[in-house]
Amino acid sequence: MSQHLSKTAAPSPAETEARIRLHCLPELGPKRFKKLLSAFDSASSALSAPASAWRTLGLPAACSDARRSSEVREQANTTLQWLEDPDNQLLMWDSDRYPALLAELSDAPPLLFIRGDASLLELPQLAMVGSRRASAPGLDTAHSFAKSLAAGGFVITSGLALGIDGAAHQGALDAQGKTVAVLGTGLQHMYPARHRRLAADIVTNGGALVSELPLNSPAHASNFPRRNRIISGLSLGVLVVEASPSSGSLITARLAAEQGREVYAIPGSIHHPGARGCHQLIRDGASLVESIEHILEALRGWQQISSSAECPAPARHPLLDLLFAAPQSTEVLVLSSGWPLSDVLAALTEFELEGRVSCEAGRWYAR
Incomplete structure (x- = not known):
């Protein structure tokens, strides 16, 4: 899912709150969440769109009817207060910090609430x-x-x-x-x-x-x-x-x-x-x-990669750093690195010839 969305800078506070409100709506799973963001470009726009537009997208009335409920607003406010604790974090699926392996799922969670590292x-x-x-x-x-x-x-x-x-x-x-x-x-x-x-x-x-x-x-x-x-x-x-x-x-x-x-x-x-x-x-x-x-x-x-992670090492190629973090498809590498597809393919070909990467089932692995 995330591989079809470009990585973005951190959303504005208003957009963050809007996404949290969307996430609190009943009967709104990951695929419907994505459908709304694709149709309206932002959660803020989706929340302000008329109910008829939501119905056109095939979303149930329970979703659109709850948008302005006091309960949803209170849940969003509680979440924003929770995020003030430095141990608490929220990762969104179009963030460059979202785990790459999880992003490959068609129903990857649009928001991940995390306490800890x-x-x-x-x-x-x-x-x-x-x-x-x-x-x-x-x-x-x-x-x-x-x-x-x-x-x-x-x-x-x-x-x-x-x-x-x-x-x-x-x-x-x-x-x-x-x-x-x-x-x-x-x-x-x-x-x-x-x-x-x-x-x-x-x-x-x-x-x-x-x-x-x-x-x-x-x-x-x-x-x-x-x-x-x-x-x-x-x-x-x-x-x-x-x-x-x-x-x-x-x-x-x-x-x-x-x-x-x-x-x-x-x-x-x-x-x-x-x-x-x-x-x-x-x-x-x-x-x-x-x-x-x-x-x-x-x-x-x-x-070996994990156990030596804290040891000083020569600087690696940026694409290899991404692959050491997790296996990734070519498309995800392009999005994660910001490089043109031709440059990514050229580098991967060179690494493969050198035995530094391998491709299995459409995903590249660091070796």
């Missing part, structure tokens, strides 16, 4: 997901893998749920690594309540909490499958540790495969119901993982 979203991430009712061995495995991967330089991304998610976040923290929690609620509604302390620890230790939902959004069953596309969309790959065939983790794995991400699964006993989801993924083509080396081998290069 937003720059982590551009670093190499590996998602770890699994059952909320995981076994003790499953929790130990998730913690151990997350700890090793975080120590190796990957940001561990998960959903803050009970079970495997929580063990993965904690494993990253115990390695003094970084972790990102993508919530299925607004950032002012920590869910589950048992993980409020974990959420606070994530921010305190340099991680980030992320949500596409308005700040005051409570827990609702329909929002958790939606947030799974963000978990996989931010990541280079998804590791499923333990899951039943009906687990939401399999939704994340399916989305990852559709997004062109790597999918990994840890096998278990044929007698353990929590292993059946992973076995199904392996039958469907996921990579079977028995040790951390299996993942590092599949994603070789990223570990």
Whole structure:
């Protein structure tokens, strides 16, 4: 989605408020949000357009009728006050700081609310997901893998749920690594309540909490499958540790495969119901993982890049810097760099001949 929108400077305060108000409207998802901005050029113009223009675009009456409600205005004001805290940030999909991998999704969130270090979203991430009712061995495995991967330089991304998610976040923290929690609620509604302390620890230790939902959004069953596309969309790959065939983790794995991400699964006993989801993924083509080396081998290069990120290094070509942040399509590279297409293609060809980049499934990877 974002690859079809040019990157812009930070919007004016009035436009920022208008986008937040749009985002608070009922029944207005990412695709309808984009349709409005494409039709009216700005959120401010969209809000002031007549209801008939909204109907012409096929938007439901619930959207246009709520535009001037006091509740929507109050939500926008609350969000603007929340943004006064330096730990809180708002990323918009046409911002040059919006994570490039996530921007490739057709339904990328138009707004991302972030508490903590937003720059982590551009670093190499590996998602770890699994059952909320995981076994003790499953929790130990998730913690151990997350700890090793975080120590190796990957940001561990998960959903803050009970079970495997929580063990993965904690494993990253115990390695003094970084972790990102993508919530299925607004950032002012920590869910589950048992993980409020974990959420606070994530921010305190340099991680980030992320949500596409308005700040005051409570827990609702329909929002958790939606947030799974963000978990996989931010990541280079998804590791499923333990899951039943009906687990939401399999939704994340399916989305990852559709997004062109790597999918990994840890096998278990044929007698353990929590292993059946992973076995199904392996039958469907996921990579079977028995040790951390299996993942590092599949994603070789990223570990070295991440672990040496703080070491002094010679200046790199600007395009390589973009690719070290995340794999990108040629079109996204053109938008991100501001270079003409011919210059980008010429540089990529030279890098490919030198063995410094490779192109797979339409995306360029730094090597």
